Amino acid sequence: MSRIRKQSEYEKTFAYRFFRWMGGEKDAFVGNMEMRPQKEYVEEEATIEERMRDRRQAMEEVYDSGHNRELRFFNWLYRCFSIIFCIAIVAMLVLTVSYLPSVGGEDKPTNNQVSETYITDGLKDTGAVNIVTGMILSYRAFDTFGETNVLFIATCCVMIMLMVDEDKIRENKDSNDRMFEPKNDVILQVVAKLLVPMVFLFGIYIILNGHLSPGGGFSGGAMIGAGMILYVAAFGFDRMEKFFNEKVYKCVKVTALICYGCIVTYYFLTGANGLACLIPLGVPGRILSGGITLPINIFVGSEVACTMYAFYALFRRGGL
Amino acid sequence: MEIIRNFPCLSILLAMFSAIISSALKGKGARRLNTFVVSAVGALSACTLYLTYTTGESYVYVMGHFPAPFGNEIRFGSLEAGMALFFCVIMLFSLNGGRDKIRLEIDPGKENLYYIMVDLLLSSLLVLVYTNDLFTAYVFVEINTIAACGLIMIMESGRAIEAATRYMIMSLLGSGLFLIGLCMLYDMTGHLLMSYIQASVRDIAAEGLYVIPLLVTIALIVVGLAIKSALFPFHAWLPDAYGYSTVSSAAMLSSLVSKGYIFLLIKIIYRVIGFDIFVQSRIINVLFVFGLAGMIMGSTSAIRENDIRRMISYSSVAQIGYIYMGFGLGSSVGMVASVFHILSHAATKSLLFVSGVGLTDVADDNKQFIELTGAAYRNVCAGLAFTVGSLSMVGIPLFSGFISKLLFSQAAVQSQMKMLPALIVLAISTILNTIYFMKTVIRIYTPIRSKYASVSIKENPLYAFTLLCFIVLNIVLGMCSQPITDWITQGLSVFA
Numbered sequence: 001m002s003r004i005r006k007q008s009e010y011e012k013t014f015a016y017r018f019f020r021w022m023g024g025e026k027d028a029f030v031g032n033m034e035m036r037p038q039k040e041y042v043e044e045e046a047t048i049e050e051r052m053r054d055r056r057q058a059m060e061e062v063y064d065s066g067h068n069r070e071l072r073f074f075n076w077l078y079r080c081f082s083i084i085f086c087i088a089i090v091a092m093l094v095l096t097v098s099y100l101p102s103v104g105g106e107d108k109p110t111n112n113q114v115s116e117t118y119i120t121d122g123l124k125d126t127g128a129v130n131i132v133t134g135m136i137l138s139y140r141a142f143d144t145f146g147e148t149n150v151l152f153i154a155t156c157c158v159m160i161m162l163m164v165d166e167d168k169i170r171e172n173k174d175s176n177d178r179m180f181e182p183k184n185d186v187i188l189q190v191v192a193k194l195l196v197p198m199v200f201l202f203g204i205y206i207i208l209n210g211h212l213s214p215g216g217g218f219s220g221g222a223m224i225g226a227g228m229i230l231y232v233a234a235f236g237f238d239r240m241e242k243f244f245n246e247k248v249y250k251c252v253k254v255t256a257l258i259c260y261g262c263i264v265t266y267y268f269l270t271g272a273n274g275l276a277c278l279i280p281l282g283v284p285g286r287i288l289s290g291g292i293t294l295p296i297n298i299f300v301g302s303e304v305a306c307t308m309y310a311f312y313a314l315f316r317r318g319g320l
Numbered sequence: 321m322e323i324i325r326n327f328p329c330l331s332i333l334l335a336m337f338s339a340i341i342s343s344a345l346k347g348k349g350a351r352r353l354n355t356f357v358v359s360a361v362g363a364l365s366a367c368t369l370y371l372t373y374t375t376g377e378s379y380v381y382v383m384g385h386f387p388a389p390f391g392n393e394i395r396f397g398s399l400e401a402g403m404a405l406f407f408c409v410i411m412l413f414s415l416n417g418g419r420d421k422i423r424l425e426i427d428p429g430k431e432n433l434y435y436i437m438v439d440l441l442l443s444s445l446l447v448l449v450y451t452n453d454l455f456t457a458y459v460f461v462e463i464n465t466i467a468a469c470g471l472i473m474i475m476e477s478g479r480a481i482e483a484a485t486r487y488m489i490m491s492l493l494g495s496g497l498f499l500i501g502l503c504m505l506y507d508m509t510g511h512l513l514m515s516y517i518q519a520s521v522r523d524i525a526a527e528g529l530y531v532i533p534l535l536v537t538i539a540l541i542v543v544g545l546a547i548k549s550a551l552f553p554f555h556a557w558l559p560d561a562y563g564y565s566t567v568s569s570a571a572m573l574s575s576l577v578s579k580g581y582i583f584l585l586i587k588i589i590y591r592v593i594g595f596d597i598f599v600q601s602r603i604i605n606v607l608f609v610f611g612l613a614g615m616i617m618g619s620t621s622a623i624r625e626n627d628i629r630r631m632i633s634y635s636s637v638a639q640i641g642y643i644y645m646g647f648g649l650g651s652s653v654g655m656v657a658s659v660f661h662i663l664s665h666a667a668t669k670s671l672l673f674v675s676g677v678g679l680t681d682v683a684d685d686n687k688q689f690i691e692l693t694g695a696a697y698r699n700v701c702a703g704l705a706f707t708v709g710s711l712s713m714v715g716i717p718l719f720s721g722f723i724s725k726l727l728f729s730q731a732a733v734q735s736q737m738k739m740l741p742a743l744i745v746l747a748i749s750t751i752l753n754t755i756y757f758m759k760t761v762i763r764i765y766t767p768i769r770s771k772y773a774s775v776s777i778k779e780n781p782l783y784a785f786t787l788l789c790f791i792v793l794n795i796v797l798g799m800c801s802q803p804i805t806d807w808i809t810q811g812l813s814v815f816a
Binding site: 092093095096099100101108109110111112113114115117118125138139140141142143145146147149150152153154156157159160161163165250253254257258261264265267268269270271272273277 | 322325326329333336337339340341343344381382383384385386389390391392429430433436437440443447453455456459460462463466467469470473474476481500504506507508509510511520530532533536
């Protein structure tokens, strides 16, 4: 067909562009993507000298290392002691482990009625086919609630450390953000466009199926968080802020944790006072089953996803 | 009465909820919510104390639908409830005393984060006090560690961040050792609930199985918690952490965080390992020696210090030494003395930190001693409160420190081998305490024509009122010691 076409018409077709690209006449990235060679990090002679001088000055004037035999002796002693100490600790722990009951033995103390009950009655008690999820979210609900709060407080701590003012984020937007990587990386964007929805879907699947198959809130949430990080890395914060900014983050995080807390409170109060829990266990194996396991998985998942993304955003630009 | 049994669980959850809600609030709202929650938890704990003290029993509360050994549990007797109440009171006073400083020293955008840390610190302290499950204890030890780090580095100055890093490393080392000990204990017993572990440990010890692992486990757990509560050779993180954080944080770290770990250790000694087995292991002699060394070394470092905040911090090392020395005596009387000293030291040390900041304020935030000359005339209530705190630390009758020293010496007399070293070191430590505290008191009461302006009580009535509350608390502990020791004895007896 192409033989009959005019040259100008042919130039518009996909085949023309494809063969040009094949022949190496045109690079698709030139013009579309910002490309600059990565500068090698070269340290100037003067800064190196200054650093050396500072160090020498500190050693000589502050510590007087040339004459301070006490300090040299202390440093030597410190090194010796730390090595001896580490070896001693390792030896002690290895020795202790050799005295512990052997792994997998039938008469091992951990092989008691507790683990047996988890395995035999787990499905009946919690309604979750995945016994591990049922165990951590029902039998030991309090520990897991504490663990979720560990994530929450860790984000708050990182915020104390790294959060900067809103204006400063705007100010540093271009200078800081992409020091060593190109803007609008087409390869990354194409791959992200394909992968991100799949990552999100898979994460949601893992969260919703947490009580039926391996997985649960923590792993699924981590996956969604990773998807969000990939999206931001490919498209930048401007696109991300259209659907996930600080307001949404706060909203999701606080709602998830409060709902989780309410469920747990209800569960504790009814359990301790001998009342029946009104959340139905459902038919094992159905998607809507498992009592409190499914809603808790959803809330834990959104909290973990928020936490993952918040860490990335805080480390990258000091704000969400 | 039935409903009171829910109060410990409710107070833990209340503290956690307030932290979550605070993250959506601005600084002012978070501050009000925090004050409300700390007071409410205090009231709930007071009700629990009333219930447990009148019945003289302890209660087990199932967290969820599955009783032990399958689910989580908390347990409360009069000692736990009283400790929770005491922690709430100290936390409220410390925060009120340093309120102005929090406003000045913390970035206003991050004030709510500070209160999140405080709320979660409260919840973790409550869990450490109430828990009946070792793994729950570990989870909340983690929260406690991170919250304490946040409290230190909220100042965002270079020294504060360095102090927080140092604290983090040491504290995580302690958590790690504690976790390894926990794993070994689980491997040997197959349980995580305290009462079940104790039953298995008793069987193991009676049959003579796992002698070495049991000893190593006890050592790991004790050393882990000792690092976190700054027992003498592991105290390197302490002076910076207390000296360069904001004053409320310093007061809470010294009087609540380290005490929470010590209370957990008491709980483990009584309810996990068993007091007899713990006494039989030679670990307590190590604790005794370290405690004695801490009493002397902490005080000598405090004497050499030229910065009032760091001096008060080093004094904490000495006081923690007292507490571990009481453990090391290996008798229940020594334990009562240690628990009393936890109360006494918490009340006094937070008073000293809060009043110390009033003194440095009238010297333009200069913490050097030379600048503090005559500061007590410029800020009368802070000077008075600092004097009361110093007298209590030295051990003058009428104040709480005297009673704890008396109890320690009474306990020491009953132990044959350890009587002499304990009494001698107590005497030396008292003299050293006197040297550095009286030096400061004389310094602040030396009249001098000063370039700094003075502050009257009316300018900051909340601060003066907080100091008054602290002084009253101190005198109550010193004057009504008999009912308090009775309560501790009763609490420890239902512990085991």
